[in-house]
Amino acid sequence: MIYTVTLNPSIDYVVYPDEPIQLGQLNRISKHHKYPGGKGINVSRILSELAIESTALGFVGGFTGDFLKQQLQDRAVSTAFVEVEEDTRINVKIKGESETEINGAGPHITPEKQAELVSKFRQLKQGDIVVLAGSKPSGLPGDFYQQLIRLITEKGASFIIDTTGDELMQSLEHQPFLIKPNRDELEELYETVIDSKEAVVQYGRDLLNKGARHVIVSMGKDGAMLFTHEGIYHGSAKPGRLVNSVGAGDSMVAGFTGTFEQTKDIKEAFRYSLACGSATAFSEDLAVKEDIEKVLQTITIKQWEE
Amino acid sequence: MIYTVTLNPSIDYVVYPDEPIQLGQLNRISKHHKYPGGKGINVSRILSELAIESTALGFVGGFTGDFLKQQLQDRAVSTAFVEVEEDTRINVKIKGESETEINGAGPHITPEKQAELVSKFRQLKQGDIVVLAGSKPSGLPGDFYQQLIRLITEKGASFIIDTTGDELMQSLEHQPFLIKPNRDELEELYETVIDSKEAVVQYGRDLLNKGARHVIVSMGKDGAMLFTHEGIYHGSAKPGRLVNSVGAGDSMVAGFTGTFEQTKDIKEAFRYSLACGSATAFSEDLAVKEDIEKVLQTITIKQWEE
Incomplete structure (x- = not known):
C-alpha cells in the first residue's frame, strides 16, 4: 500500500x-x-x-x-x-x-x-x-x-x-526511496548556481552518494533528470502551455511511486512521472487520466552519457 | 414565531x-x-x-x-x-x-x-x-x-x-410592519439630499402614508428616528468607537421586532433597536448579550415636536 x-x-x-481585485473595495466573483x-x-x-x-x-x-x-x-x-x-x-x-x-x-x-x-x-x-x-x-x-x-x-x-533544506538532508542517511528537488531547491541545498545539465548531474549524484536511492531533479521546461545507482536519465515531454505549476512536483512523485509499485520498472516509473508532472502543469487543477495518457505518448527518455 | x-x-x-496584503504574492494569516x-x-x-x-x-x-x-x-x-x-x-x-x-x-x-x-x-x-x-x-x-x-x-x-429601491417601494401597499432604511437609502429612494432631521421627518412620514406601519431611519452617529401613526421619536445611544457597521442595521431590526413581539410596547422596542444596533457597531462581530445590556442603559428617546 x-x-x-x-x-x-x-x-x-x-x-x-x-x-x-481592488484592495479596500467589495469585489465580486x-x-x-x-x-x-x-x-x-x-x-x-x-x-x-x-x-x-x-x-x-x-x-x-x-x-x-x-x-x-x-x-x-x-x-x-x-x-x-x-x-x-x-x-x-x-x-x-x-x-x-x-x-x-x-x-x-x-x-x-x-x-x-x-x-x-x-x-x-x-x-x-x-x-x-x-x-x-x-x-x-x-x-x-x-x-x-x-x-x-x-x-x-x-x-x-x-x-x-x-x-526542502535541512529536513531533506537529514533524511538522506535513512535512504529515502525517492527525493525530488527542483532546480531552485537544489541550488538552495548546495548554496550554489546550477546553470547546466552537467551541474545538475554533479549534485544529483552527490544526493545518491549521501543515501537517496532515487533522485529526480525537475527543471521546468527543460524536463527532468533521474539518478539511480544503475544509471542517469534525462526525460522530457512535448512542450505545452504552462497553466499551473502548483502540484506539478506532487504529480511527478505520484507517477513515479505508483508506477514503480506496480511495475518495478524504473524507466517506466520515470516516464509516468514526467507525464503526470507535465499534464498537471498544462491543466488548471491537477491533471486527470485523459490528460496524463495524452502526454504519456510524447515522453522521450534518454540515458545520460558523459 | x-x-x-x-x-x-x-x-x-x-x-x-x-x-x-500584497497582490500577486503569497500572504499569510x-x-x-x-x-x-x-x-x-x-x-x-x-x-x-x-x-x-x-x-x-x-x-x-x-x-x-x-x-x-x-x-x-x-x-x-x-x-x-x-x-x-x-x-x-x-x-x-x-x-x-x-x-x-x-x-x-x-x-x-x-x-x-x-x-x-x-x-x-x-x-x-x-x-x-x-x-x-x-x-x-x-x-x-x-x-x-x-x-x-x-x-x-x-x-x-x-x-x-x-x-432597497423598487423592491422596498412595491412592498409598501402590503403594509409592512417595519421598514428600516438608513439615511443614504432614503436619499436614493427619493433621489434627493437629506441633510437635516426635518428632512428625515418629511420622508419618513411619507413612507408611513404610503403604507408602512412603522419606519425606522437610522442615521449613524446621529441616532435613529422612529415613525408610527401615534407619534415620531428620535433616539440615540451614548457615542462609542465604531468598529464595524456590518450587521448594525440587522441588529436594529432584531431588537425592534423581538422586543415588540414580547412586550407590544413600541417605545421599548425602539429602545432595544437602538441598543442592538449600537452594540453591534461597537463590536468586531455582531453584538452579544452583555454588550447590548450595557448600551441599553445609555439610550435616550425623545418624542419629536414640530
Whole structure:
C-alpha cells in the first residue's frame, strides 16, 4: 500500500474575480472552485487518476476537514486522518493577471494527536511506501518527520520525502526511496548556481552518494533528470502551455511511486512521472487520466552519457 | 414565531493578514474567524442573544450550508432551510487598513427549490412575523419577495422588509410592519439630499402614508428616528468607537421586532433597536448579550415636536 502524509492540508478556495481585485473595495466573483489541498493529498489524487490505491494520512478537523475527506473518498482515495478540534484551514487563491494567495496557519496539533498519528505507523509492513510531503503546521516538533522516518524504516517500509533544506538532508542517511528537488531547491541545498545539465548531474549524484536511492531533479521546461545507482536519465515531454505549476512536483512523485509499485520498472516509473508532472502543469487543477495518457505518448527518455 | 428569510446566505471568512496584503504574492494569516453571514441570519443571531426564539429560512447547500445550520443551531436558532445542490457561498473579508471583500454569487436556485421555500409559507399563522432581508441570488424571479409577501398577508402574518429601491417601494401597499432604511437609502429612494432631521421627518412620514406601519431611519452617529401613526421619536445611544457597521442595521431590526413581539410596547422596542444596533457597531462581530445590556442603559428617546 502507498500512504501519503499531509500534516497541514487545506481547502484551496480558488476565486476568479469579475474585475481585477481592488484592495479596500467589495469585489465580486462569479466563478470559483474548491479543491482538497496539500502536497500528500495531491499525490493521492494523481494516484487515483492512475487507478492506484493509496491511503491519505495527516490531520484534519471541523467541517472543512469533513469536506476534504469526502472529496478524497469521492475520488476513491482511502483516508485514515487523525481528527483534530480546529478546522482544517481554507487557503484563498485569487486568480487574475497575477495570482494572490492568502494562506492560513492550520490547526494546532496537541501532543496526544501527534501520538495518534505516530501510532498509525506501527501498522506499516514491508513493501509499503510512505510519501512525506509538505510543510508542518505550527506546534509540531521540528524532528516530527524524522520520528516518522525512524518508524517507517524499522518496519521495513520505504519512504519518499518531498521537502526542502535541512529536513531533506537529514533524511538522506535513512535512504529515502525517492527525493525530488527542483532546480531552485537544489541550488538552495548546495548554496550554489546550477546553470547546466552537467551541474545538475554533479549534485544529483552527490544526493545518491549521501543515501537517496532515487533522485529526480525537475527543471521546468527543460524536463527532468533521474539518478539511480544503475544509471542517469534525462526525460522530457512535448512542450505545452504552462497553466499551473502548483502540484506539478506532487504529480511527478505520484507517477513515479505508483508506477514503480506496480511495475518495478524504473524507466517506466520515470516516464509516468514526467507525464503526470507535465499534464498537471498544462491543466488548471491537477491533471486527470485523459490528460496524463495524452502526454504519456510524447515522453522521450534518454540515458545520460558523459 | 418570528421567521427570518435569507435567500443568499454565506460563510463570512474574515482573515487578518500578518502584513498588509500584497497582490500577486503569497500572504499569510495567523488569525481568522468564520461567521454565518446574511442579513436574515444576523437578525436571528441577535434575537438569540435577546433569548427570543426564531426560525431561519432560506436556501443552503453543501458542506458550507451544513456549517451554517450547525452554527445557528449551536446558538439556539431553529432552522428550516431548503437544501440546494450547490454549496452555500464563502465570502472572504480581508481586514487591514481598509477592508477588502470578495463575495461569491451563491448557488443557483431551481424553480422546484423556489416552490419548496414558498410552500413553507403556507404554514404561517396570524401573529407570526417574517423578516425578509438581503439580496436575492441569481436565478430567483424579480418578484420573489412580492410572492412571499402575498402569502404572508393572506395568512394574516406580518412582515418586515429590509431591502432597497423598487423592491422596498412595491412592498409598501402590503403594509409592512417595519421598514428600516438608513439615511443614504432614503436619499436614493427619493433621489434627493437629506441633510437635516426635518428632512428625515418629511420622508419618513411619507413612507408611513404610503403604507408602512412603522419606519425606522437610522442615521449613524446621529441616532435613529422612529415613525408610527401615534407619534415620531428620535433616539440615540451614548457615542462609542465604531468598529464595524456590518450587521448594525440587522441588529436594529432584531431588537425592534423581538422586543415588540414580547412586550407590544413600541417605545421599548425602539429602545432595544437602538441598543442592538449600537452594540453591534461597537463590536468586531455582531453584538452579544452583555454588550447590548450595557448600551441599553445609555439610550435616550425623545418624542419629536414640530
